[in-house]
Amino acid sequence: VALFExxxxxxxxxxxxxxxxxxxxxxxxxxxxxxIDGAARAAAGAGTDATGTWMAARQRLLAAHALGEDxxxxxxxxxxxxxxxxxxxxxxxxVFELVDRLDAMxxxxxxxxxxxxxxxxxxxxxxxxxxxxxxxDAELAARDGLIALLTELVDAADCAGVAVMLPLAAVHETxxxxxxxxxxxxxxxxxxxxxxxxxPMRSVxxxxxxxxx
Numbered sequence: 447v448a449l450f451e452x453x454x455x456x457x458x459x460x461x462x463x464x465x466x467x468x469x470x471x472x473x474x475x476x477x478x479x480x481x482i483d484g485a486a487r488a489a490a491g492a493g494t495d496a497t498g499t500w501m502a503a504r505q506r507l508l509a510a511h512a513l514g515e516d517x518x519x520x521x522x523x524x525x526x527x528x529x530x531x532x533x534x535x536x537x538x539x540x541v542f543e544l545v546d547r548l549d550a551m552x553x554x555x556x557x558x559x560x561x562x563x564x565x566x567x568x569x570x571x572x573x574x575x576x577x578x579x580x581x582x583d584a585e586l587a588a589r590d591g592l593i594a595l596l597t598e599l600v601d602a603a604d605c606a607g608v609a610v611m612l613p614l615a616a617v618h619e620t621x622x623x624x625x626x627x628x629x630x631x632x633x634x635x636x637x638x639x640x641x642x643x644x645x646p647m648r649s650v651x652x653x654x655x656x657x658x659x
Contacts, residue, residue, distance in 0.1 A: 458577035459540040469537040476503035558611035
């Protein structure tokens, strides 16, 4: 849900800040803890109990919305939550759509693909999660930066004549390293707090600067 703190993510799922607050409250009531489902927990070596997973919460919330009861009730082995109104249902639908898209990305973990193949996959997932505002220079720069990094990897593989099939973890590790190497030249955040390293910053665009250490 923290991803909805990004305006581009809220825009992609037609959410506003009030929707995010409402969704958080309903998810807390549904007891979401961690894990997509029991199978995902089992894969992480944490048993198969699905209690507190996203899918268990989805079932509880859907049942509550369908039944329209003011208080939680038993439906077989399932315990619903309190009533889920129309506004909450709409916000939760967006959250679970995001969860489904992230789960689709998780499913890519065992996939092997070329560097060029991963470039296409990752950009497609990026565009599915982030609706970039063409008037926002920072958002445009973030996407352009990702494209540049991925293109750089493709060009390097082509120059080296490398046609090896790679897992997502290898591409992710390389991207994280490259972002860290070039991070000081990235655009500043347009709002909120920006945490940065101790490097020369003569053009920091903030009214208040805090030095920690």
